[in-house]
Amino acid sequence: MSQSALEHYAYDLGQLLKAEAIEAAAKRDAAKPSERPFYEGLSLAYINVLQLILGQAKAFNIDPEVFHLEDFDPDQLH
Numbered sequence: 203m204s205q206s207a208l209e210h211y212a213y214d215l216g217q218l219l220k221a222e223a224i225e226a227a228a229k230r231d232a233a234k235p236s237e238r239p240f241y242e243g244l245s246l247a248y249i250n251v252l253q254l255i256l257g258q259a260k261a262f263n264i265d266p267e268v269f270h271l272e273d274f275d276p277d278q279l280h
Contacts (some may be wrong), residue, residue, distance in 0.1 A: 205229050213268065217269075219251060220270065222248055223251075223252055224279070226241060226245040226247075226277040227245045245279060248276075249276040252274070254271075255271065259271075
């Protein structure tokens, strides 16, 4: 796999996960009480994945921009 393909993959993956996390949080906030636990769990799962990506990026000195997460804080979705 080329370096370029890997960079594009990481960028797209981060962008897609961020969009899914934002959508899950919006659905959680708009959910009926009976549906809220499901969307709360879904939202928390995306938050955890994005926190893991950002934490590992920091540990390996990888700029969050590589994942299109430079201005994104998953904790704001709580």
